[in-house]
Amino acid sequence: MNIYLVTCNTSDEQQETVSSIDQPTELRTPDIYHVNNPFSLSQPSKILNFNEDQTNNLELRADLTLSTDSISDISDDVFGDETLSFMDESFPLSPILPVSPSTTQISNALVVESTEWFIVNPLTNKRRRPLLYEFLQIVLDDPRYCEYASYANKNKGIFKLHKPNEIAALWKNAKGRNAAHDMTYDKLARALRFYYKKGFMMQTHGHYTFQFGPKSGFGTLWKPKD
DNA sequence: ACTTGTTTTCCTGATT
C-alpha cells in the first residue's frame, strides 16, 4: 500500500497538502484531479481524484474503500503529529469512482491521453506533447476546466479564457518544455497571435477571447463536445 | 551536427 502526497491550490489560493492511499495508474506529468483547480506535481505521483463538495471541503475519492480511521492511521505513520486539516470527522469518503478515461478522441486522426497531456497517433502509437491550439481544444472539452476557459460560441469556435494565468500554468505543464521562466498569459497570448497569420486562430474581439481558425481543424476534423 | 517548426522571451507602441 502506498501513500502519495499532492500539493494543490485550492480556490482561495491556499496550499493544501493532501495524502491518499491508492494503487492506480502512475503519472509522470503534472495533472489535475481537483475539479476546479489544476495543480502541479513536480514529482512522479499517482492518480488521485478530488472533488470539491458544496461545503467547500475537499472530498477524497480513493480507489480503495477505506474508513476514515484507516486513513488517519496511515496518515499518522507518515506525518506523525502533522495532521491534515481536512482529515477530520467531516471528511467524507465517497464511493469508488472510475478514474478519468485514459484516452479521448479529439479528431478523426488523433487521440489524447487526457490524464497526461499526450497526444497519440493511433497508427504509429507515438506520443507527443500537444501544440498550443490542441491544448486549448483539450481544455475546452474537459468540464473540469470550465471555470478556466469555455466557449463563448461553440459553432464559431470562439472561446474565452476566464483565468488566463491558470491556463498559462496549465499550458506550461502540458508542454513540458525545459524552460527557465514561468509561462505567463502574455507569452501564451503572443503564441496565439502567431496563429493569426498561420490560420490556426482568427482574430476576434473581447477580453481574453480567441477563435479557432480553419487550420486548427475546427468544424472539419473536430468539433466541441456537446 | 544541422534543419525546421513551434513556441518562448522580450520589447515597443497602440488600445482599452
Add this chain to the structure above:
DNA sequence: TAATCAGGAAAACAAG
C-alpha cells in the same frame, strides 16, 4: 493608469 493587444526580432527547444 495598468492591463491588454499587436507584432517584430531573436533565442530556445524538440524532434527528426
